[in-house]
Amino acid sequence: MTHTIPGIAPFRVDVPQSRLDDLRSRLAATRWPDELPGVGWSRGVPVGYLRGLADHWLNAYDWRTHEAALNAYPQYLADVEGQTVHFLHVRSPEPDATPLVLLHGWPGSVADFLDVIGPLSDPRAHGGDPATAFHLVVASLPGFGFSTPLAGPGMGAESMAAVLTRLMSRLGYVRYGVHGYDTGSWVAPRMGARAPEQVIGVHVNALLTFPVGAEGEADGLTEAEQRRRQAMQDFNDGYLQCNSKRPQTVGYALTDSPVGQLAWMVEKFKELTAPADGLPEDSIDRDRMLTEVSLYWLTGTAASAAQIYYEEVSAGAWGEEDGAAGAPDAWTAGRRGTVPTAVLLSTHDVTIRRWAERDHNVVRWTELDRGGHFLAMEEPEALVDDLRRFFASVR
Numbered sequence: 001m002t003h004t005i006p007g008i009a010p011f012r013v014d015v016p017q018s019r020l021d022d023l024r025s026r027l028a029a030t031r032w033p034d035e036l037p038g039v040g041w042s043r044g045v046p047v048g049y050l051r052g053l054a055d056h057w058l059n060a061y062d063w064r065t066h067e068a069a070l071n072a073y074p075q076y077l078a079d080v081e082g083q084t085v086h087f088l089h090v091r092s093p094e095p096d097a098t099p100l101v102l103l104h105g106w107p108g109s110v111a112d113f114l115d116v117i118g119p120l121s122d123p124r125a126h127g128g129d130p131a132t133a134f135h136l137v138v139a140s141l142p143g144f145g146f147s148t149p150l151a152g153p154g155m156g157a158e159s160m161a162a163v164l165t166r167l168m169s170r171l172g173y174v175r176y177g178v179h180g181y182d183t184g185s186w187v188a189p190r191m192g193a194r195a196p197e198q199v200i201g202v203h204v205n206a207l208l209t210f211p212v213g214a215e216g217e218a219d220g221l222t223e224a225e226q227r228r229r230q231a232m233q234d235f236n237d238g239y240l241q242c243n244s245k246r247p248q249t250v251g252y253a254l255t256d257s258p259v260g261q262l263a264w265m266v267e268k269f270k271e272l273t274a275p276a277d278g279l280p281e282d283s284i285d286r287d288r289m290l291t292e293v294s295l296y297w298l299t300g301t302a303a304s305a306a307q308i309y310y311e312e313v314s315a316g317a318w319g320e321e322d323g324a325a326g327a328p329d330a331w332t333a334g335r336r337g338t339v340p341t342a343v344l345l346s347t348h349d350v351t352i353r354r355w356a357e358r359d360h361n362v363v364r365w366t367e368l369d370r371g372g373h374f375l376a377m378e379e380p381e382a383l384v385d386d387l388r389r390f391f392a393s394v395r
Contacts, residue, residue: 005170008078011086011146013067015298020063023258023297027058030259041270045263049279053266054259057290063298066291069114073138077146078170080163083155086110086146087139087167092121094133098200098391099173101164101191102138105182105206106305107265108374109145109295110138111288115380120387132388137171139164141183143304145295150304156311157183161190165198177391179203181375183308189360192339201394202337202360203387205344205375209355221352228350239264244309251303258297265293272373274347283378337361342390344383346371364390 035047073088088110091097100120104112117136124130140147142155142163164187168176177200180188185204192199211217221229242250254261269280269289280289296302342364343356348371356362366386371379 007080008076008170011075011077013070013075013146015063015067019298023294024058026258027054030054030257032259045267045270050259050263050266053286053290054262056286057258057262057293061287061290061294063291063294066111066287066294070111073117078167080166080170081151083142083151083163084147084149085139085142085163085167087137088117089171090117090121090136090138092133092135094122094124094130096131097121097133097135098395099168099176100134100136100387100391101168101176101178101188102136102376103141103164103178103180103184103187104144105180105184105373106144106308107268107292107296108182109292110140111291111295112374112376113138114288116376116384119380119384123388128384128388132392134177134387134391135173137168137173137176139167141187141305141308143307144301145299148299148301148304150307153307154311156308156315157186157190158194158315159311160187160308161194165191165195168195168198174198175200177201177203177394179387181206182373186308186312189337189339189341192341193335193337196339199339201340201342201391203342203344203390205346205383206349206373207343207351207356207360209350209352209359211355212358217355225352228352232350239268240309243306244313247306247310248303250306254296254302255300258293261297261302262293264302265296269374272348273378274370274372276348283372284374285377288377335359340364340394342366342386344368344375344386346373346375346379348372364393 032047032051040046073090075086075088078085078087102113104110117138119126119128120134121136123132142160143150175198178188178191181204185207188202188204192202254264266280266289269284273280273283296305336358337360339361340363341360343351343362345351345367347369353365368379368382371382375383
């Protein structure tokens, strides 16, 4: 059993009541800003919308219910060379199940995957083929949630990949797959590059791809790909610039004001869910969204979760020539991935296929006609189906 492995101990989420009382007091005492009339969402989160969401957080949302949902699964804390890593470890009842790592992004957490844990780990109980079962390791990325504190500077995607591959080895998994989105889609391919003999496949959605300045690389892009590239160039990256340039400074306001944390995160849920003209709760259950926000608030990880943006920019993984990010020279120069890779695109994603194939060994490409950035919460059945199909092909 996992808890008998040195350096790994059982864990349960048990937030002190005093911390919940403090949250309620701060929500009740919120000082609200004025806003210009008639601007809607064009300048940020509207006061009226946020007041309603904050009132729900204060008066209707029950953290203990959602804490219990997390605690329904075995959880552990591991010390991996000085870095604390929190993870859910859900063993399938099928003995020949394929081990699979699930990696979240920002502003997400392990709670992203609550709707897919059952179908992935126990397909027999959910009308699926037991041959498609997975043993799941659902990890909080270093600096996020209970994977804190950060052991020190330098914990970018490459270092996170090193920590997680070592964790999988310590758990006794010799061959396994990895899925990630957003930040997780930066880490997952690096796990494959670091441990190609162990990682049987990498599955991602929201994969970032960039031009590298090669002649003709943008010639002949399809109409859909041109729209994706334009969407990347037009993306409002104010939060990215703040997180990547001054994560500690941003962290003070977000760690002191729950409504500040709520606004900072819910804006991304609004911008990155589908349909684009809807509200985020049209796509993601309002209480699930507040669970995500509460995890950041109750663990005080606004600043530490932002550090990976700083690390990636400092490492030269992002340039400045293509909108929110640029050509990732540090990712691509002579380092094309060899591990079989599947890309699952929602209607929101901006991945360009030829650039993805330039950088990764893409063997499966699936485009959905629905869903946004948070597929595990928005379209869990589509994600489960694609994971089953891909890993059945690479086992």
